[in-house]
Amino acid sequence: MTTTNDIRPLDVGEELAEVTGGGLRIAELMLLGVFGLILCPPLLILAVIVAVPTIAIGAVVAAVAAAIAGPTFLVRKARAHHRAHHGATLFLHRLLPHRAA
Structure with a gap:
C-alpha cells in the first residue's frame, strides 16, 4: 500500500494565508500592548x-472654609433660636441698667 500526499497549491496557499493572518494579528496586538505600556506611564x-496637588489644595481650602463657616453657622442658629423664644430686644434689656422709678 502506498499513500500519496495529494496537496494542491490552492490548499497550501489558503493554509499559509490563515497561519500568516493569525501571526500578523498577534504582532498587531503585541505592538498595541507595547505602545500602551510606553504611553500610559507618562500619562499616569x-x-x-x-x-x-489639586486634591490636597482642595482639602486645605475645604478645611479652612469649614473652620470659618462652622462656628458662624452655629452662632447664627443659636441667635435665631434665642430670638424666637425671648424676643429680639431681650439681650439689650440685659445690658441696660435698671432704673428705679
Missing part, C-alpha cells in the same frame, strides 16, 4: 502630578 505620572 502627569495625572498624579496634576491630581494630587
